[in-house]
Amino acid sequence: MDQFPILKTKRLILDQIKPSDIPNIVAYAGNIKIVENTRSMPYPYHEEDAISWMHVANSGFKAKDNYMFAIRFSDTLSFIGGIGLTIDQENNRAELGYWLAEDFWNMGLTTEAVKAIIKFGFEELKLNKIFAVYLTSNEASGKVMIKNRMVKEAEFKDHDVKRGHTIEDNIYVSLTQYRMTRSEYESL
Incomplete structure (x- = not known):
């Protein structure tokens, strides 16, 4: 795929x-509600964060990972x-991640985008497994996974740390993981 x-x-x-896209990325990703519902989005979100994300995307495509x-x-x-x-080539699996601007929540758009990415992962990339995790406080993300017929696989208590401005501001967050394997995809 060139x-x-x-x-x-x-x-x-x-x-x-x-x-x-950078002005919209900065405007949308700078929303504290987006940051609260994602694992690693920085806050505040600056133009250099958007540029870095774009560079990671471009180099990731070149490396096919x-x-x-x-x-x-x-x-x-x-x-x-x-x-x-994010591809784990050695194990032929990928972690799915996503975010959507708050103005477009509750319209089924994320569910639609996830369906397309799952199809791409299995049919184009020939993956064996796709998994995704969400902060347990973000139930809407879990509903997206369920609507796409992913299977609940694990719960991780106090698994990630969300960094605050000081170490005292750090909080531990729990995650829930869903998956879909190639055989589960093919049986849909």
Whole structure:
């Protein structure tokens, strides 16, 4: 795969993150509600964070170990979030991650984007397993996984630390993990 893939759904296009997306990435990812619901999004979120994310996406595609897509409306092509697969080539599996701007929550868009990424992972990348974790406080993310027929696999108590401004501000968060294997995908 030499060209960055473009995935299309009924309402969305998932494609390469572009420099012109940076203002929207900063505006949307800078929302504290996004940060509270993701594992590693920095806060405050600056332009250099968006540039770094775009560079990681581009180098990951070149190395074939990270496929990060912009989520866009298919009619306007406006950036509204990000989704991707981080590949573990040795074990032929990937971790799925995603975020969507708050203005577009509760519209089924993340569910639609996840469905497209799962299909891409199994049909194009020939993965054996895709898994995703969410903060247990973010039940909406778990619902996205359930709607995509992923299977609950594990719970991790106080598993990650969310960094605060000082060490006293750090908090430990619990995670829930869902999965889909190739055989589960093929049986849908």
